[in-house]
Amino acid sequence: MKSLSLALLLQIAGLLHLGLICAGALMPQAVHLREHLSPLPAFIRRLFWVYYVFIGLCLAGFGSLTVAFAPALASGAAPARAICVFLTLFWTLRLVAATFIFDVRPYLANPWLRLGYHATNAAFIYLPIVYALAAWKGGTP
DSSP states (O other): OOHHHHHHHHHHHHHHHHHHHHHHHHHHHHTTHHHHHTTSOHHHHHHHHHHHHHHHHHHHHHHHHHHHTHHHHTSOOHHHHHHHHHHHHHHHHHHHHHHHTOOOGGGOOSHHHHHHHHHHHHHHHHHHHHHHHHHHHTTOO
C-alpha cells in the first residue's frame, strides 16, 4: 500500500479519536452518570472521574500523535510498527469490550443515541484495522 494513502487512513484514524472524545463527553448525560454515581463513596466517585479524564487524555494523545505523525507511522520503521501494534491491540480490546462487556441497550432511548452508538462502534472497528494495516504494510510501495 502506498505510504501516502496509508498516511491518509491514519489521519482519519487520528480524527476518529477526537470524535470519540466528543462522544465520551456526551456519555455522562446520556446514561445519567452522576445519578448512578451519587450513592457511591466520594473517593470512588472521584476515582471514576479521574480515570474518565485520563482516558480522554489518552485518546487526545493517540489522536493528535496519529494526525501529526501519520507519514512516520506509515513508514514501516520499527518504532512506528511498535506503536501501531500497540494501538491495534488497544482498539481490538476496546472493540471486544464494546461487543461483549457493555450492554448499552437500556440507554439507547432515541434515534440520535442509537446513531451515536453505531458511529462509535464503526470507529472501534476502523481503528484496529487501520493500525494493523500500518503495522503490517507500513513502508511497502
